[in-house]
Amino acid sequence: MQSAEAQQEPPYFVTYSSVLxxxxxxxxxxxxxxxxxxxxxxxFAPTVEFEYGVTAWWTAEAYLQGQATxxxxxxxTGFRFENRFRPLPREYWINPVLYVEYEDVSxxxxxxxxxxxxxxxxxxxxxNAALHQEVERSIEGKLILSSDAKGWNFSENIISEKxxxxxxxxxxxxxxxxxRPLSLKASSHHCIFCRQNIAAGAELFxxxxxxxxxxxxxxxxxxxxxxxxxxPNGFTYKFSPEFGLNDNSAGVLWRFGVSYEIPQVRDWFRxxx
Amino acid sequence: MKLRLLIxxxxxxxSAVCFAKANGAWLKSVPQADRERVNPYAGQQDAIxxxxxxxxxxxSHCHGENAGGKGSRPSLRSDRIRTATDGDxxxxxxxxxxxxxxxxxxxxxxxxxxxxxxxxRSLNMKTPGGQQ
Numbered sequence: 181m182q183s184a185e186a187q188q189e190p191p192y193f194v195t196y197s198s199v200l201x202x203x204x205x206x207x208x209x210x211x212x213x214x215x216x217x218x219x220x221x222x223x224f225a226p227t228v229e230f231e232y233g234v235t236a237w238w239t240a241e242a243y244l245q246g247q248a249t250x251x252x253x254x255x256x257t258g259f260r261f262e263n264r265f266r267p268l269p270r271e272y273w274i275n276p277v278l279y280v281e282y283e284d285v286s287x288x289x290x291x292x293x294x295x296x297x298x299x300x301x302x303x304x305x306x307x308n309a310a311l312h313q314e315v316e317r318s319i320e321g322k323l324i325l326s327s328d329a330k331g332w333n334f335s336e337n338i339i340s341e342k343x344x345x346x347x348x349x350x351x352x353x354x355x356x357x358x359x360r361p362l363s364l365k366a367s368s369h370h371c372i373f374c375r376q377n378i379a380a381g382a383e384l385f386x387x388x389x390x391x392x393x394x395x396x397x398x399x400x401x402x403x404x405x406x407x408x409x410x411x412p413n414g415f416t417y418k419f420s421p422e423f424g425l426n427d428n429s430a431g432v433l434w435r436f437g438v439s440y441e442i443p444q445v446r447d448w449f450r451x452x453x
Numbered sequence: 454m455k456l457r458l459l460i461x462x463x464x465x466x467x468s469a470v471c472f473a474k475a476n477g478a479w480l481k482s483v484p485q486a487d488r489e490r491v492n493p494y495a496g497q498q499d500a501i502x503x504x505x506x507x508x509x510x511x512x513s514h515c516h517g518e519n520a521g522g523k524g525s526r527p528s529l530r531s532d533r534i535r536t537a538t539d540g541d542x543x544x545x546x547x548x549x550x551x552x553x554x555x556x557x558x559x560x561x562x563x564x565x566x567x568x569x570x571x572x573x574r575s576l577n578m579k580t581p582g583g584q585q
Contacts, residue, residue, distance in 0.1 A: 189560065199560045204515070236551035270482075271548045271559045331562040364562035368502035376565070412510060443514035450524065 190333045191379045191408030191418050193435050194294055195357035197335040198275040198326035200266060201233030204446040209439035211418075213292055217430040220304035221250040225257075225290040232445070237266040247290040253308045258285030258315070260293075264324070273329075279322035279337075287314040292433060294320075295387045296341050297351030298398040300428040317345040331364040333357075333381075339388075349392050355385035359406065372411050380407045383420065386429075401425040402433060414441050479553075480537065483544045490540035494564075494571045504572025507565055511558070520576050526554070535577045542570045 190197050193211065201207055209229040216222035225247035232240050241262045248254035262281035288311035290304065303311075320341040327334045339353040359381025367374045383406055387399035404422035411417070415438060422433040494500030509518065515526045522528035534542070546566045549557030558566060 197560070200556065202515075202556050203554055233556075236549060236554055236556040266551060269548075269551055271557055275559075328559045331564075333560065361562060365564045366503040366507050366568055368499045368506070370506060376562075412506075447524070 189408075189410075189416070190335065190357065190359040191381055191406045191420075192335065192357045192359065192383055193406060193418065193420055193422075193437065194292070194385045195335050195337055195355040195383050196264070196277065196279065196322065196324045196326075197333055197357075198266065198277045198324060200237070200239040200264060200277070201231050202443075203233040203236050204444045205233045205441055206445040207231040207439055207441045209437055211291075211437035212435065213290065214434045215290075215430045215432065217301045217304050220301065221252055223247055223249040223290050223304065225292075227291045227293065229439075237269075239264045243293070245285070245289060245291045245293075247288065247308075249290075249304075249308055255286070255288050255308050255312050257289040257291070257312075258283065260285065262320075271328075274325050274327050277324035277326065279320075279324055281320040281322075282317075283320060284315065284317050287311040287316065292402075294337075294339055294353055294355065295385060295400050295402070296320075296339055296353035297387050298389050298393060299387055299400050300398065301400060301424070301430045302428075304430075315345075316343050318343045332360045337385075349390040351390050352388035352394065353386065354388055355383065357381060357383040357406075370412060372413075373409070377410045377412070378407065379410070380405065382406060383422065386425070396426075398428060399426075400429040402429055404433075406435075415439070416441075479545055479548075479550045479555075480533070480541060482548075483541050487544040488538050488540040490538075490543055492539040492543070492567050492570050492574070494567050495539065495574065497571060500568045500571040501575045503565075504568040504570070504575075507561075507569045508572050511561070512569070520573070529573055530576050534573060539567075539570055539574070542573065543567065546570070 189199050211227045211229065214224045227243055227245040230242045234240050243260040245258060246254065246256045260281055260283040262279060265278045267276060267278060288308045318341050323338045325336045335357050337355040341351045359379050361376055361379045363375035366376050384403040386401035389395050389397065389399060402422040402424055404420050406420035408416055408418040418437040420435045422435060424430050515523060516529050517523040520529040543566060546558045546569065549555045551557060
């Protein structure tokens with residue numbers, strides 16, 4: 181099977197850029213997070229993502245997620261479906277993408293795919309058995325803004341979420357990121373560790389409270405460098421240590437992920453190729 | 454109620470924007486300043502070789518390994534590509550033609566897009582015998 185390289189995707193874990201999946205391609209990603217928060221048990225939380233390019237302006241994605249907590253248990257924490265739409269036909273200095281997600285996730289979720297509302301890492305002290313009882317079904321919207329200039333990508337996400345099965349206020353969050361490949365020119369030779377295949381950058385993300393309590397007070401905030409290797413065989417490897425910026429946050433969240441992009445899956449279902 | 458009306462209006466407006474230019478021919482959309490841009494790597498063998506690697510990685514799944522097209526996805530060995538300027542092709546790679554299936558490649562650094570164009574140009578060079 182031929183592989184496709186997710187060469188133009190920035191190395192972000194939390195922040196979305198305006199890059200969508202190429203139409204017909206399916207990307208399978210395993211994204212993991214590990215942390216040992218102060219006064220709480222260490223945990224490991226894997227997420228599996230299936231991302232499909234429906235058209236050149238629409239990408240759909242499904243997530244399955246779980247976690248294992250030291251001296252506690254392993255639980256499946258839920259699923260998410262998301263869609264990203266690119267409303268404008270051309271490239272501008274800043275490019276919007278609209279994001280809509282439905283999620284059915286228990287309070288035991290430790291994936292940190294985004295941070296919203298008023299939260300604290302001390303929640304992790306509560307046993308899985310208690311957290312897992314509380315399931316939140318919610319609709320999340322993001323405004324993704326992204327720019328590409330001189331090889332750099334700059335992306336900003338504004339996040340809002342509303343629970344549909346509970347009477348909770350709108351919750352808000354944000355994510356900011358910038359990244360660049362180490363080389364802007366491709367090599368004339370096949371190579372794995374060429375500088376053009378490695379992208380590095382940084383992310384900053386956190387909660388912005390709720391409709392009634394908007395701001396940074398009582399929120400988790402993280403920042404850290406991020407690096408990705410886009411191997412020519414279709415695999416992408418990502419790594420990032422994210423450092424907590426206040427007392428509500430964990431000291432460090434260690435993230436690593438691997439993804440594989442399968443090109444033109446839709447051709448498998450066409451009669452003539 | 455107001456929120457629902459706002460969401461509905463937004464969706465209708467977004468749909469209008471989405472499909473308004475779906476039938477436009479991309480060459481007519483290229484601004485003159487973009488059309489006149491020149492490939493800094495034109496004809497350079499290193500750039501053509503690098504462009505071939507980029508093509509095989511990013512483009513061949515849709516356009517075919519020999520760029521001859523695949524299904525409804527067009528050949529890049531065509532009169533349209535031959536007569537387009539480097540600037541036209543650079544504009545298309547940057548913006549894509551998203552409502553007709555061609556994704557944007559603005560995430561690729563500009564230098565790599567020029568390398569790709571150098572390779573695509575090399576595919577469309579006619580030999581003295583008239584063969585490509």
